[in-house]
């Protein structure tokens with residue numbers, strides 16, 4: 001059995017997922033870095049190793065349910081443990097509902113919601129066996145309060161909150177917690193192309209008058225996945241600079 005706690009982080013090639021991976025590695029976890037292409041993941045792995053941590057790379061499309069489940073199971077078997085699962089990979093395909101295609105709905109739901117169900121189901125067995133597990137779904141404040149132009153994305157993120165609560169209820173007695181971290185507006189590739197006017201408007205709605213950083217989210221994930229967070233489960237924690245407060 002691998003000595004360190006093993007963390008499986010999807011969408012770890014950049015943005016929030018990369019920050020989560022770096023932070024968990026810094027906190028002593030062996031991190032399995034997952035996204036669609038190996039190149040960027042290998043760079044994150046090198047960064048982790050240069051800082052004294054350990055990681056491995058897995059190229060998987062989380063929209064491919066069979067491949068994702070197989071990857072999670074293979075990691076759990078290889079290490080004889082899977083302690084932490086961070087379902088972070090996500091995409092947007094924005095558009096007003098009246099013009100949104102079925103395809104854009106399905107792609108976003110499969111990538112942002114179904115993948116979390118598939119990975120959590122695959123991870124649950126190893127977690128229950130070892131009587132320890134931390135599942136984190138990366139939601140969004142869009143799933144909490146809705147957002148014009150994001151029917152697919154907001155529905156997927158709201159779905160993650162229900163999924164999180166259900167996992168928490170089903171696995172709590174086995175030492176497995178599940179929580180949802182809902183970021184507000186975080187500076188990553190996903191938000192880079194929004195006009196300055198939008199960014200200023202969003203900042204004005206926050207109690208803390210700045211945009212979030214990937215490290216702000218990683219800090220919250222580090223806590224909810226820690227050994228000491230064993231009594232915290234089923235929660236959605238908005239890390240949004242006080243934008244929604246609900």
Ligand code: NDP
Nearest residue numbers: 011013014015016035036061062089090140185186188190
């Ligand atoms: P980025 O676009 O910067 O990164 C997305 C990550 O997900 C990349 O690593 C990408 O890797 C990976 N990814 C996307 N699709 C797939 C797929 N099908 N299979 C495997 N990996 C995939 O996004 P952010 O870092 O900004 O967002 C991360 C999470 O945080 C998402 O769930 C997002 O919805 C959520 N969030 C972000 C907010 C923000 O303001 N940025 C606000 C609220 C929530 P690759 O392309 O190499 O496969």
